[in-house]
Amino acid sequence: MSEIKEIIETLVKFRNERDWEQFHNPKDLALAISIESAELLELFLWKKAEDVNTEKIKEELADIFSFAFLLAEKYNFDVKEIVLEKIKRNGEKYPVEKAKGTSKKYNEL
Amino acid sequence: MSEIKEIIETLVKFRNERDWEQFHNPKDLALAISIESAELLELFLWKKAEDVNTEKIKEELADIFSFAFLLAEKYNFDVKEIVLEKIKRNGEKYPVEKAKGTSKKYNEL
Amino acid sequence: MSEIKEIIETLVKFRNERDWEQFHNPKDLALAISIESAELLELFLWKKAEDVNTEKIKEELADIFSFAFLLAEKYNFDVKEIVLEKIKRNGEKYPVEKAKGTSKKYNEL
């Protein structure tokens, strides 16, 4: 079994044992990702990255991944496929010759 | 090579070709995850989940995964490992017998 | 009429003319505040504050205020009162002698 499939199966098992699928509609899963992202962000608030506790980053990032994998599962998305597709599309929005060394958004390039 | 390693290598190649590592400090990567999460959230704003365009969900979710993988790479986290560890820890915070069928937070159980 | 009341009345008039109250339930208003906050955040992404376009900050901040005022209106909160109350409560969580010059959270002080 692929790595990602294994992670998703473990998450789904955890969810089902607790009968939580009833709460996990796509809208609330999207909320959960945003909330966990803000908890990650909070670790950096008023600080430089080097002053942040790496253990906590690990945990908050794991939470983001968990809800992102659960949302992907809801829609039967293949995570590898959708990320590689998006990279391809971003390659068109940010061609190397225009985007190199600049942090501008594609609509400002 | 594992699936996740392959995704991360593709993301890192994309980033390096554009000389973007200089912008990708952990704090700004955390910002990027939050921003992409809000773009996902916006798809659901004022709507029910079934009225949302699935193609767009795919794209926004791919963006979240991309920055989350890039942040994991920064800290050399093994994504599978950190998610499985977090699931284990959540199992302690949310034991089946207490958490089953309720959406309460662990500190209210 | 007080300044804040005047702002809220103008927002409510704008909303009602467009028959948007049906969409403005508290949960979606909370989503809207988060989304607008992320748009503000995006202005700072990969950048230093001094490189950010002040006009755009003005606009995104105005959007945050707008949805925050509309949510306050939903619950009939008096904005001045709730902010002053929260400052008082924060004064207890962050007493000057402990909190001075440090960015630590109250539970780490």
Place this chain on the structure above:
Amino acid sequence: MSEIKEIIETLVKFRNERDWEQFHNPKDLALAISIESAELLELFLWKKAEDVNTEKIKEELADIFSFAFLLAEKYNFDVKEIVLEKIKRNGEKYPVEKAKGTSKKYNEL
């Protein structure tokens, strides 16, 4: 003194007594608004709005207002002015005859 000026002066006094201005750069204030917005959002997670504790909404909304006022103060924005200006601009993006009764974004109208 105007109501908003009074709120801002109280916030600035609180901040200065704790010598926190050093942390309150615009980028981190924008982070703080996003983080507080997600704490508000969390109150609604997996829930319907009517099941949410109104007292907590009050507190989280007060936090959002506090950081939003502090960011406005950084740039010397007149809150009433910027909100009224944005409403005017939104009136052009969402003319009543097109926007009435629909939750579509202006670029889809």
